[in-house]
Amino acid sequence: MTMAERQNNIIESLGLRAMGLCEYLGGLTLLLGATAVWTVRSLARPRWRDIHSLSEQVVRVGIRSVGIVALVQGFIGAILALQLVPTLEQYGQESQVAAIIGIGGFRMLGPIFTAVVLSGFAGASIAAELGTMVVAEEIEALEAMSLPPVRFLVVPRVLATFIVMLLLTTFADLMIALGGYLVSRLALGPAVYLEYWQNMRDTLEGSDYVTGLVQGGVFGVLLGLIACFEGLKVKGGAQGVGKATTMTVVNSIVAIVLAACVCTIVFYLFKL
Amino acid sequence: MTDQQNNLEPVIRVVDLVKRFGDHTVLNGVTFDVFPGEMVVIMGGSGCGKSTLLRHIIGSILPTSGRVELLGEDLAKIDEPQLDELRKRFGILFQSGALFNSMTVGENVALPLQEHTDLDADTIDIMVKIKLEQVDLLAAEDLMPAEISGGMKKRAGLARAIAMDPEILFYDEPSAGLDPVTSAEIDQLMIDLTRKLGVSGVVVTHEMDSAFAIADRMIMLDKGRVLMNAPRAEFEKIRDGDPTGDEKIDLIRQFLRGDPDGPITQRRQDSGYEEDLLATAGGFG
Numbered sequence: 057m058t059m060a061e062r063q064n065n066i067i068e069s070l071g072l073r074a075m076g077l078c079e080y081l082g083g084l085t086l087l088l089g090a091t092a093v094w095t096v097r098s099l100a101r102p103r104w105r106d107i108h109s110l111s112e113q114v115v116r117v118g119i120r121s122v123g124i125v126a127l128v129q130g131f132i133g134a135i136l137a138l139q140l141v142p143t144l145e146q147y148g149q150e151s152q153v154a155a156i157i158g159i160g161g162f163r164m165l166g167p168i169f170t171a172v173v174l175s176g177f178a179g180a181s182i183a184a185e186l187g188t189m190v191v192a193e194e195i196e197a198l199e200a201m202s203l204p205p206v207r208f209l210v211v212p213r214v215l216a217t218f219i220v221m222l223l224l225t226t227f228a229d230l231m232i233a234l235g236g237y238l239v240s241r242l243a244l245g246p247a248v249y250l251e252y253w254q255n256m257r258d259t260l261e262g263s264d265y266v267t268g269l270v271q272g273g274v275f276g277v278l279l280g281l282i283a284c285f286e287g288l289k290v291k292g293g294a295q296g297v298g299k300a301t302t303m304t305v306v307n308s309i310v311a312i313v314l315a316a317c318v319c320t321i322v323f324y325l326f327k328l
Numbered sequence: 329m330t331d332q333q334n335n336l337e338p339v340i341r342v343v344d345l346v347k348r349f350g351d352h353t354v355l356n357g358v359t360f361d362v363f364p365g366e367m368v369v370i371m372g373g374s375g376c377g378k379s380t381l382l383r384h385i386i387g388s389i390l391p392t393s394g395r396v397e398l399l400g401e402d403l404a405k406i407d408e409p410q411l412d413e414l415r416k417r418f419g420i421l422f423q424s425g426a427l428f429n430s431m432t433v434g435e436n437v438a439l440p441l442q443e444h445t446d447l448d449a450d451t452i453d454i455m456v457k458i459k460l461e462q463v464d465l466l467a468a469e470d471l472m473p474a475e476i477s478g479g480m481k482k483r484a485g486l487a488r489a490i491a492m493d494p495e496i497l498f499y500d501e502p503s504a505g506l507d508p509v510t511s512a513e514i515d516q517l518m519i520d521l522t523r524k525l526g527v528s529g530v531v532v533t534h535e536m537d538s539a540f541a542i543a544d545r546m547i548m549l550d551k552g553r554v555l556m557n558a559p560r561a562e563f564e565k566i567r568d569g570d571p572t573g574d575e576k577i578d579l580i581r582q583f584l585r586g587d588p589d590g591p592i593t594q595r596r597q598d599s600g601y602e603e604d605l606l607a608t609a610g611g612f613g
């Protein structure tokens with residue numbers, strides 16, 4: 057292969073990847089638009105089926121994730137406390153560990169780690185469920201009966217991941233704070249734990265909680281949307297379903313980190 | 329064409345339909361009509377384009393060129409809401425039944441009625457029972473799809489397909505995956521329903537026993553073209569006759585009889601079996 061041919065191949069390959077990315081983002085945007093339209097329509101004229109379907113998804117997505125979120129976030133709080141105290145001790149500021157855990161946990165670690173956990177738990181499960189429905193011709197059957205799959209399947213799932221992320225982000229904040237406190241109490245001494253809760257209350261502002269919550273909501277919509285998108289575009293039977301679940305987790309994590317970056321820039325610019 | 333057909337407007341009109349996926353031509357100038365009350369079987373080997381043709385007729389995909397008219401509407405000229413209205417006028421039995429696994433059999437049948445009519449719950453409940461009775465599945469109303477057999481799933485799918493009293497029923501490989509007795513029962517049910525309800529039926533299949541049991545007219549596709557479009561009796565004549573030396577007739581005869589030797593086998597050998605297999609595996613069937 058000549059140098060020119062090799063360069064052409066690289067350019068062609070890059071072009072194909074860029075086109076694939078554009079196609080993916082375009083598809084995701086269209087699905088977001090359709091989901092927004094059907095959400096507004098459903099809210100304007102709520103039906104018993106829609107409410108039932110949404111509550112079913114909230115329970116399914118949320119309940120399954122509570123334990124693992126508690127575990128992960130509790131340990132994150134504990135790890136933060138253990139990592140921070142030796143450095144803070146050098147400046148006699150070990151009592152400030154609660155303030156740092158509060159800000160870091162509420163603003164970023166709570167929503168991000170919850171979203172990552174949820175993408176593995178709920179995202180993969182949604183993609184597998186919808187993918188299996190595609191393979192079993194259920195999606196085609198819905199369309200053939202003039203029942204839009206976006207309204208019946210995507211809206212309740214995206215709304216559920218959104219609502220669950222809001223609830224779990226709040227829960228995660230508490231768990232991080234509690235994890236930090238417990239390890240302080242058990243291992244780090246009274247200088248750290250005596251004024252732990254007071255320091256956290258004094259430092260945290262409403263915006264710390266709200267910005268974390270907003271990010272949680274954004275991550276919830278993103279991972280619900282990506283899971284539905286991957287599930288609905290399944291091709292090729294069981295193998296396609298497996299690929300969709302993997303790609304849901306991978307793409308969700310990438311999207312969550314990118315969205316966190318964008319949110320942080322916006323919060324920074326608006327001094328939130 | 330019979331005198332009766334001459335006086336009737338077709339419910340389905342396919343005119344010079346061409347469909348290409350990239351360089352691959354799946355349908356290449358398909359033309360035929362389906363008239364009210366007729367049961368038409370579209371058949372052909374794997375990869376001949378019959379499922380793609382069905383998807384064009386129900387409006388799932390648009391042709392590269394040509395025209396498909398369904399119940400008097402040109403599918404390329406109507407928008408999505410109009411297509412949704414049109415979809416309420418036909419029912420489809422999918423290959424797997426395509427029941428929603430999270431709902432009971434009864435809820436599956438009730439779904440289109442709940443969504444597309446203003447009927448109250450009691451009336452819908454009665455209608456669901458009537459539809460399930462028509463397919464002899466009333467006892468399974470409260471069962472989940474995972475709890476019933478393949479044949480029962482097809483019956484339930486059929487009950488759901490007729491829930492909105494359609495004018496046309498489409499059947500995608502109705503006998504696939506069924507044992508011969510269950511398959512014959514489904515065939516009989518399709519004939520009974522088509523006659524009782526006075527609807528038109530379009531069946532896509534490659535199961536010849538089933539095709540000959542239910543068809544008024546048969547259309548054989550080969551390589552994206554209509555090889556023959558004729559009443560069932562003419563196909564029976566070819567199936568039961570001797571080889572003629574005419575390649576087209578002998579090809580149809582081999583397909584109908586399922587013979588291992590003949591023009592289809594010869595063509596595969598000439599074109600390279602692997603190539604043929606790859607084209608089939610392409611999944612455009």
